[in-house]
Amino acid sequence: MTTNERLVKQITAKSxxxxxxxxxxxxxxxxxxxxxxxxxxVIRPYGYAIWENIQRAMDLRIKATGHVNAYFPLxxxxxxxxxxxxxxxxxxxxxxxVTVGGKEDLxxxxxxxxxxxAIIGPMYSKxxxxxxxxxxxxxxxxxxxxxxxxxxxxxxxxxxxxxxGHTCHATAEEAEEETLKILxxxxxxxxxxxxxxxxxxxxxxxxxxxxxxxxxxxxxxxADGKALxxxxxxxxxxxxxxxxxIKFEDKNQTLQYVWQTSWGTTTRMIGALxxxxxxxxxxxxxxxxxxxxxxxxxxxxxxxxxxxxxxxQAAAESLKKAxxxxxxDAREEATPGWKFSEYEMRGVPLRVEIGPRxxxxxxxxxxxxxxxxxxxxxxxxxxxxxxxxxxxxxAVLFEEAKTFLAAxxxxxxxxxxxxxxxxxxxxxxxxxxCGESDCEEKxxxxxxxxxxxxxxxxxxxPSDVCVCCGKPALTVAHFARAY
RNA sequence: CGGGGAGUGGCGCAGCCUGGUUAGCGCGCUUGCCUUGGGAGCAAGAGGUCGACGGUUCGAAUCCGUCCUCCCCGACCA
Numbered sequence: 001m002t003t004n005e006r007l008v009k010q011i012t013a014k015s016x017x018x019x020x021x022x023x024x025x026x027x028x029x030x031x032x033x034x035x036x037x038x039x040x041x042v043i044r045p046y047g048y049a050i051w052e053n054i055q056r057a058m059d060l061r062i063k064a065t066g067h068v069n070a071y072f073p074l075x076x077x078x079x080x081x082x083x084x085x086x087x088x089x090x091x092x093x094x095x096x097x098v099t100v101g102g103k104e105d106l107x108x109x110x111x112x113x114x115x116x117x118a119i120i121g122p123m124y125s126k127x128x129x130x131x132x133x134x135x136x137x138x139x140x141x142x143x144x145x146x147x148x149x150x151x152x153x154x155x156x157x158x159x160x161x162x163x164x165g166h167t168c169h170a171t172a173e174e175a176e177e178e179t180l181k182i183l184x185x186x187x188x189x190x191x192x193x194x195x196x197x198x199x200x201x202x203x204x205x206x207x208x209x210x211x212x213x214x215x216x217x218x219x220x221x222x223a224d225g226k227a228l229x230x231x232x233x234x235x236x237x238x239x240x241x242x243x244x245x246i247k248f249e250d251k252n253q254t255l256q257y258v259w260q261t262s263w264g265t266t267t268r269m270i271g272a273l274x275x276x277x278x279x280x281x282x283x284x285x286x287x288x289x290x291x292x293x294x295x296x297x298x299x300x301x302x303x304x305x306x307x308x309x310x311x312x313q314a315a316a317e318s319l320k321k322a323x324x325x326x327x328x329d330a331r332e333e334a335t336p337g338w339k340f341s342e343y344e345m346r347g348v349p350l351r352v353e354i355g356p357r358x359x360x361x362x363x364x365x366x367x368x369x370x371x372x373x374x375x376x377x378x379x380x381x382x383x384x385x386x387x388x389x390x391x392x393x394x395a396v397l398f399e400e401a402k403t404f405l406a407a408x409x410x411x412x413x414x415x416x417x418x419x420x421x422x423x424x425x426x427x428x429x430x431x432x433x434c435g436e437s438d439c440e441e442k443x444x445x446x447x448x449x450x451x452x453x454x455x456x457x458x459x460x461x462p463s464d465v466c467v468c469c470g471k472p473a474l475t476v477a478h479f480a481r482a483y
Numbered sequence: 484c485g486g487g488g489a490g491u492g493g494c495g496c497a498g499c500c501u502g503g504u505u506a507g508c509g510c511g512c513u514u515g516c517c518u519u520g521g522g523a524g525c526a527a528g529a530g531g532u533c534g535a536c537g538g539u540u541c542g543a544a545u546c547c548g549u550c551c552u553c554c555c556c557g558a559c560c561a
Contacts, residue, residue, distance in 0.1 A: 150557095228561090
C-alpha cells in the first residue's frame, strides 16, 4: 500500500493506530455517526443492516430453542429496581432517571431500563401460579440505557440495542441447563455467523452480573490483543424470585420459588466484527452477516450500456434469485478504481467485475475481499459458484481468527511471565489462580488484566500455584485486558 | 470522573502565538466536454462566517471565561 493511496483514502491504517482506525472506519464506512448527545450514536443504514442480519440469525436460534418474544416497558419504577439489593447497587451508578412527566414532577422517579429483570419480575409473579405454567421462556429485543462515562461506537454507548432472555424454571437443575444451553448457542452463533471464535466459561464472583448466582460468558479476542465480552448468560438462582415473589405450586402442592435465568447479546457484536476481521484497507465482513454480500461493478467503456450493462443486470438478477444480497453499482460518475477501493473499505466480501472483455468471453471477474484474489467465472455459472465462494470466505475469516486466537493465548506460570506477556503481546494469558478476589484485584491494579472466564476443562493440577500470590491454585483462569 | 489533545464548507487541513479588507488550500459536490479493467483530465461554478454562549476591544477564527462534543491514557461498565 503506497502512501499516496493512503492519503486519498484518508483512513488511518489499522496497523498504524488501531484505535484511530476503528473510530474512522465506523464513520467512513457509514456504519454509525455521533449524535449531538455525548456517547449516544446513530446507527446508519449500512450498520443497521448488519444488526438486522444478526437479529434474524439470532432470533431463529432463540425460537428454535423454544423461546418466544415479548415486550416489556422501557420505564422501571424506582421501587421495583430496589427490590433486589445487589442488583440495584450494581446498576445505580449508570441509571438514567425520568423525574418529570409533561409539566408535573413524578411522585416516583422512573428508571430508563438498564436491564429488565426488575420490570419483568412483577409480571412473572402475576402470571406464574402452577408448575404447569413452567418453564417460561421469554426473550425481548429492546434498547437499553446505561450512563457510561467512557463511550465508543458499538463497543460502549449510552443507549444500545440488545436481546435479553428471561426464563423461569421449576428446578435449579433446569435453570442451570438453560443457562448453559444459551451459552453454547451464543458460542455457536458467534462462530457460525460472525466467524469469530470465542472462549466460554464462567465469570468470577467479582465479575458476575449484579444479582446473579453465576454468570457465564463468551469472550473473543480483538486484533489489538484486547478481549471483548460477546455475550453473557446468567443463572439467577432464586434471587429475583424471592425479591419479586415469583412462586408456583408444585406437584406436591407446596409453594416454591422459581429458578431463573437471563442472558443477552448486544450491538457490541458489530464492534467485534469490525475489530476482529478488518485490515488496513478497511472492513471485512463475513458473508453471512454482510449488508451487501456481492457488489457488481460494470466497467463502462464504449457502448457499455448496450453490452456490459445488460450483462451486469442479468448477473445481478440471477444472484438475487440465488438468495444473495446484491448491489449493482452502475454509476458513471465514479470510476471503477474508486468503486473497488470504496467497497473494499466497506467490507463487501465479493466484488464481481464485468467489462467488455468479459462480456465477449461470457465471464465475470470475481475478486475476494478476504484474500484479494481474482478468478474468472463463466456468467452462466455465477449463481451456482458465488454462494460457494462466499462460504469459502466465511470459512477463511473464521480460520484466520482462530489462528490469531490460538497464537495469542499463552500460558504463564510466573507473575513475571504474566506481566511480560501483557506488556508486550497482550492476548489471553492462561494462569493458575488461588480463587481469592484480593488476588484478582491486585492483578487488575498492576496489569490492567481481569479474569475474563474460567473455562471448563482448565482445572488446576495439584502442583499448580497462583500466578500472583503463590498459594495453591483453585483453578486456571483466562486473563486479558478487555474493552 | 481525573490527566492530555482537538473542534474552521461534506472530508482532511492551514490561518490563531504577534487581533485589522471579500477566511484560504487539497479532496469531494454541481454543470459541460472527455474518459472509465485499481480512487482519470480540462473548464466553469456552488458551498463556511470559524463547536455554543458570554466577555475584552473601534474591530475577534485569533485574546479571556463558561459550557457542549470527539479522540487518547487511566478509574467504572455489555
